[in-house]
Amino acid sequence: MVTEIATKQNSYRAAFDAWHARVHDHGPSWLRQLRENAFGRFEELGFPSVKDEEWKYTNVAAIASADFLPDVSMEVPVSGVDARLARFGSPETAASQLIFVNGKLRKDLSSVASLPSEVVAIELSQAIADERHAEIVRSNLARHADYVANGFTALNTGFISEGAFIHIPRGVTVDQPIQVAFINEGDFRAASFPRVLVVAEENSSAMLVESYSSTGDSAYFTNAVIEIVLKEGARLEHYKVQRESQSAFHIATTQADLGPNSSYDSTTITFGAQLSRHDYGVTMDHEGVECWVDGLYLITAGQHTDTHSSIDHRKPHCTSHQLYKGILDGKSRAVFNGKVFVRHDAQKTDAMQTNKNLLLSNEARVDTKPQLEILADDVKCAHGAAVGQIDEDELFYLATRGIHPDLARNLLTYGFAEEVIGKIKVESIRAELDEAVLNRLNAKLEA
Amino acid sequence: MLEIKDLHAGIDGNEILKGINLTINKGEIHAIMGPNGSGKSTLAKVLAGHPSYEVTKGEVLFEGKNLLELAPDERAREGIFMAFQYPIEVPGVSNAQFLRLAYNEKRKHLGEEELDPLEFKDLLKERAKVVEMDASFMSRSVNEGFSGGEKKRNEILQMAVLEPKLAVLDETDSGLDIDALRIVAGGVNQLHTSENAVILVTHYQRLLDYIVPQFVHVLAHGRIVKEGGKELALELEAKGYDWLKTAAADAGVVGVQAS
Numbered sequence: 241m242v243t244e245i246a247t248k249q250n251s252y253r254a255a256f257d258a259w260h261a262r263v264h265d266h267g268p269s270w271l272r273q274l275r276e277n278a279f280g281r282f283e284e285l286g287f288p289s290v291k292d293e294e295w296k297y298t299n300v301a302a303i304a305s306a307d308f309l310p311d312v313s314m315e316v317p318v319s320g321v322d323a324r325l326a327r328f329g330s331p332e333t334a335a336s337q338l339i340f341v342n343g344k345l346r347k348d349l350s351s352v353a354s355l356p357s358e359v360v361a362i363e364l365s366q367a368i369a370d371e372r373h374a375e376i377v378r379s380n381l382a383r384h385a386d387y388v389a390n391g392f393t394a395l396n397t398g399f400i401s402e403g404a405f406i407h408i409p410r411g412v413t414v415d416q417p418i419q420v421a422f423i424n425e426g427d428f429r430a431a432s433f434p435r436v437l438v439v440a441e442e443n444s445s446a447m448l449v450e451s452y453s454s455t456g457d458s459a460y461f462t463n464a465v466i467e468i469v470l471k472e473g474a475r476l477e478h479y480k481v482q483r484e485s486q487s488a489f490h491i492a493t494t495q496a497d498l499g500p501n502s503s504y505d506s507t508t509i510t511f512g513a514q515l516s517r518h519d520y521g522v523t524m525d526h527e528g529v530e531c532w533v534d535g536l537y538l539i540t541a542g543q544h545t546d547t548h549s550s551i552d553h554r555k556p557h558c559t560s561h562q563l564y565k566g567i568l569d570g571k572s573r574a575v576f577n578g579k580v581f582v583r584h585d586a587q588k589t590d591a592m593q594t595n596k597n598l599l600l601s602n603e604a605r606v607d608t609k610p611q612l613e614i615l616a617d618d619v620k621c622a623h624g625a626a627v628g629q630i631d632e633d634e635l636f637y638l639a640t641r642g643i644h645p646d647l648a649r650n651l652l653t654y655g656f657a658e659e660v661i662g663k664i665k666v667e668s669i670r671a672e673l674d675e676a677v678l679n680r681l682n683a684k685l686e687a
Numbered sequence: 688m689l690e691i692k693d694l695h696a697g698i699d700g701n702e703i704l705k706g707i708n709l710t711i712n713k714g715e716i717h718a719i720m721g722p723n724g725s726g727k728s729t730l731a732k733v734l735a736g737h738p739s740y741e742v743t744k745g746e747v748l749f750e751g752k753n754l755l756e757l758a759p760d761e762r763a764r765e766g767i768f769m770a771f772q773y774p775i776e777v778p779g780v781s782n783a784q785f786l787r788l789a790y791n792e793k794r795k796h797l798g799e800e801e802l803d804p805l806e807f808k809d810l811l812k813e814r815a816k817v818v819e820m821d822a823s824f825m826s827r828s829v830n831e832g833f834s835g836g837e838k839k840r841n842e843i844l845q846m847a848v849l850e851p852k853l854a855v856l857d858e859t860d861s862g863l864d865i866d867a868l869r870i871v872a873g874g875v876n877q878l879h880t881s882e883n884a885v886i887l888v889t890h891y892q893r894l895l896d897y898i899v900p901q902f903v904h905v906l907a908h909g910r911i912v913k914e915g916g917k918e919l920a921l922e923l924e925a926k927g928y929d930w931l932k933t934a935a936a937d938a939g940v941v942g943v944q945a946s
Contacts (some may be wrong), residue, residue: 632738637775639790640735641845642763642796651788655779655828662779 249283250351252431255310263401268301270378271368271400278387285391297575297607298546301445302393303489303557308431308461311343312401328453330598331666333419338363338404340422343432354416359446361418364403364435377405380526381437384467385495387625390519392491396433396465403435408444408474417666419449424485426603427458436466440474440502447477449458449666452512454485459514464492470502472526477505479664481673484512486543499617500526507663508535510545520549524558524586534563536660540679541570548577553586560590564598565660568604569680576605582614582621589616593623600649614637652683688713688750688884689734689853694731695744702743703729704791705909711853714881718895718920719888721906722928727888728772731857734886735769736762738812748898749853763789764796766852770842770859772944777829782841783811785829786848793849814847818874830832836867854878860894892924 256279260272287304288295312463327348329337335354338361339346345363352361360373364381367373387394404420422434440446452462462484470476490513498504510516522531537545551560566574576595597606610623630652638648657677664670694707703726711717733740734747736759747754754762768834777785782802791801802810805884811825818840830838839859845853854942856875875898879885887898895903895917904911905921905928912931913919923931 246777577704634777636735636737636759637771637777638785638789639759640763640769640771641785642760642792643789644760644792645758647788647792648760651780651785652777655777658779 249286250309251307252395253279253283255313259310259312259399259401267365267368268374268378273470274382275398275400278394278400279380281387282391282394282398285394287391294548294577297573298493298515298544300489300517302515303461303491306429306459306461308429310399311430311432312399314342314428314430328421328423328451330417330419330666332666332668333417333449336361336369336416337419337421340402340404340420340434341425342423342430343402343434351419355418356412356414358409358412359414359418360405360407362405364405364437365401367405373405373407376407376439377437379440380467380469384469384497385465385493385521390493392463393465393493393519396435396463396493399433400435401433403437406436406438406446406448408438408440408446410441410444410471412441412444414444414446414593417447417449417453419451421449421451421453422462422464423452424454424460424462424488425456427456429458429460431463432460434462434464434466436464438468438476439468440468440470440476442471443473444471445475447479447665449479449481449669451481451483451492453483454512457485457487457627459487459489460485461489462491464490466492466494468494468496468504469499470496470504471499473501473502474499477665479666479669480506480508482508482510482512482516482518483676484516488513489515490516492517493521494531495521495523495547496531497523498526498529498531501528502526503529504531505663506531506533506598507660508547509540509661509673510535510537510547511662511673513545514542515544517546518548520547521552522550522560523552523554524560525552525554527555527557529558531558531560533560534660534663535564536657537564537574538567538657538677539569539572539574540680541572543572544574546575546577548575548579550579550581551591553580553582553589553591555585556587557590557653558586558589560592562593563660564595565656566595567600567657568597568606569600571601571603573605573607576625577609577611578623579611579613580621580623582612582616582619584615586616587618589619589621590649591619591621591623595625596656597625597627598653599627600629636666650678653681654678689754690748691745692747693745694730694733694742694747696729696740696742698729698740703909704733705746707909707911709904709911711884711886713852713884714760715902716879716885716887716898716900717902718900718917719886719904719906720892720920720923721889722931723890724745725906727906728857731769731855731886732889734762734767734855735759739909759825760792763849763851764793768846768849768851768854770839770846770854770856772844772858772861774830774838776831778831780829783808783825786811786845788813789845790848797808811848815844817847817877818843819870820844835862836871837873839863839867840874843871847874847878850878851883853884853886855888857888858890859887860889860891862928868894868897888890895920905931
């Protein structure tokens with residue numbers, strides 16, 4: 241096994257070398273150096289093993305031993321309208337979205353025409369090549385998501401090519417949501433490395449939709465990294481919608497570094513992939529920050545999802561809220577590991593963390609571990625976890641209104657999910673997710 | 688409409704109802720009163736089919752059918768409604784969604800066409816007037832964040848939508864201020880017709896100033912110990928429940944102790 245995995249790492253090396261030789265003339269030396277360093281680090285770290293405490297419940301051997309082909313090596317069409325692609329993107333973001341298919345920006349499907357002219361939403365390598373943006377990219381890219389500790393982040397960083405760069409200038413409020421969508425198309429076993437950098441300057445305000453989906457149901461590997469930087473007083477609402485194919489692997493790192501008095505409100509929806517893992521880091525190294533780090537995972541037979549979050553209070557007067565809910569059906573498994581750190585200096589911290597799981601099947605399993613580590617003494621912190629089934633009192637109440645127990649269960653499950661989905665302010669996305677929940681529940685409950 | 692014969696029921700092996708006999712005809716309003724622990728809420732829950740309560744003896748016929756054989760949702764579709772003392776919150780499900788679903792379940796049962804969201808919205812708007820509830824309540828999650836009074840009004844709204852043949856109101860007056868009580872009682876009065884019946888389960892006479900029953904039944908230790916007209920409620924209000932204990936002892940109810 242060890243030899244086999246080493247061989248697979250070698251195949252990433254071969255792809256990396258071939259690709260890097262090809263793109264050698266493109267991109268500045270700092271970027272090439274960054275890729276070299278990160279890929280080298282990936283080779284040192286390798287894929288994590290279940291012996292690693294952080295990966296105890298999530299076995300990625302299936303990724304390590306598979307022969308995924310990095311999509312940078314592939315020649316894929318960059319235009320041509322596929323009817324199946326037309327349904328991606330959202331009406332609300334029709335002129336404020338970047339759509340990537342198999343790792344390549346599809347200009348024919350993307351448009352940012354409705355964004356204020358000073359807002360930048362472009363392909364990453366284009367931003368690096370543009371002297372107006374190069375410095376801000378260089379000073380932020382890979383400076384927030386640490387590739388030294390995490391093999392997957394290192395692998396993604398080694399393969400940084402096309403991605404999205406979003407820059408909201410000082411004082412600008414963007415009314416329409418901005419979407420970055422990563423779509424897998426075709427039947428080949430691709431490894432994709434989506435990369436997003438968002439920098440929101442002082443007192444700006446924006447809404448970001450980050451989505452992952454597939455036109456088919458093939459087994460592919462998405463290894464995504466998104467870095468978010470909020471400056472003083474900036475506000476960002478961030479929705480991540482993961483609806484990969486049911487055979488896919490999705491490994492993602494999100495790192496948000498929050499400036500003074502900024503506000504970050506995130507909602508992560510996890511429906512897809514046979515195996516998904518999300519490492520979510522939120523760092524408050526300034527005073528007066530407020531953040532929400534909420535999520536919903538809805539999985540069924542054959543799916544495994546793992547969320548590891550780290551909410552780090554480093555300075556006083558910050559508030560964090562975390563509500564992660566899970567609905568598990570069939571033989572599925574979820575892992576929630578939520579760390580909240582309250583550092584020595586972080587007096588007057590207000591941190592609230594909850595993980596609630598609803599098990600619809602006897603075969604489903606959840607491992608939940610909310611953790612608080614408090615070093616300051618004047619703080620308000622609470623955390624809790626619950627794993628349970630549908631409440632009997634609620635079922636009886638619905639029954640006394642003539643609702644059959646099967647339908648009542650579906651309605652209550654839908655309501656359980658809705659508490660998180662209802663946060664999403666992009667109407668078409670919320671409606672799509674509602675429908676997906678109802679389809680999963682095999683029920684018809686439209687409002 | 689409803690015939691209860693020698694009903695014995697309890698929870699976790701403890702018998703609470705020890706032989707209830709009660710007949711209710713359409714067009715009637717009955718009040719069931721009694722001190723705490725007398726079994727009046729248990730009676731309401733047993734009629735609705737609460738799974739925690741076990742019927743050990745007796746029978747209950749609803750329009751000639753054996754009610755005890757029916758699941759709670761079947762009873763509801765047959766036309767029995769219970770307004771809860773503590774209405775349950777259903778997070779994430781809007782009042783409108785919930786009510787339409789319940790309404791359509793009943794329509795299906797009756798072999799009638801279901802209403803689509805728009806048709807139902809009109810109906811809901813009309814029925815909401817009964818308890819003076821405005822449209823903003825319809826998009827909110829069922830009972831979530833509602834005040835005590837709003838929850839009780841919402842129960843009566845559900846009754847207005849589902850139009851039950853028999854409504855059992857379990858301590859609907861508890862925790863209501865006088866304005867909310869007036870609205871809730873006004874709703875019940877508007878909904879009561881010569882074709883349906885209401886059972887009011889209450890500790891206090893106050894509610895009966897607003898919803899006037901033809902019959903008052905007093906429960907103590909699981910049995911009906913006194914029956915009369917609306918004037919019985921006033922008598923209870925004046926004298927309290929203690930004097931009933933003697934009456935109960937005279938009537939041969941076991942387990943009654945003089946205090």
